[in-house]
Amino acid sequence: MLREKSPYYCYGDMQELREAVVDALHGIKGHPRVISFKGMKMLFRITNYFNPQCIMQVGTCYGMTAATMLNVSSQSRLWLYEPHVDAYPVIGNVLAPYIDSIDYYNQLDVALDDYFKAVGDDVPFVLVNSVPESAYLEALKQRLSMLLSGDCVLVFRNIHRSDSVKLLWHYLKPAMTHGQSFTNEKTGVIVAKPSLNLEHFFLWF
16 A cells, blocks of 8 residues: 555546646745655555545645545545635635535534544544644644544654644554554554554655
């Protein structure tokens, strides 16, 4: 999954999307870093492997990570917490084709409540790109830690760049009682599956 080299059908479209976003941001000073094409491919593979029907995403990354995950299945739905969608018009352009598959939120607690009601007995799949409002960090930490007692998949991007994401990763990983974690110190993945013995892996991916 993490090191898979085979090309997928949508890689070409994903690369074109990234190039379009880079072009749209050209000349705008101080914008957050754009996800690499390698990072998009890895996220697609992770999502494709677990094929979640309900996805929770914290932070947008210009909508590219949402688009990447929703490319896996037309049946998936995504709950997106991002209070700063209007800051970059490119986000709306990227997510326009997926508008019927996304619920937008500017309050994290409401987003999480709605997501966990919808996911029901399915395995929660949560991607954290960033924590747009630091006031929500503690609440996010507690809500995600509750998932570790059962079955869930948690993906953390920008561990090396975001203090908030780094804090989440270093709090949740030691809190695991079962399952496996994988990291290259940039991205971290927790697969808290009860049938798996507790193991932690450092990989180059």
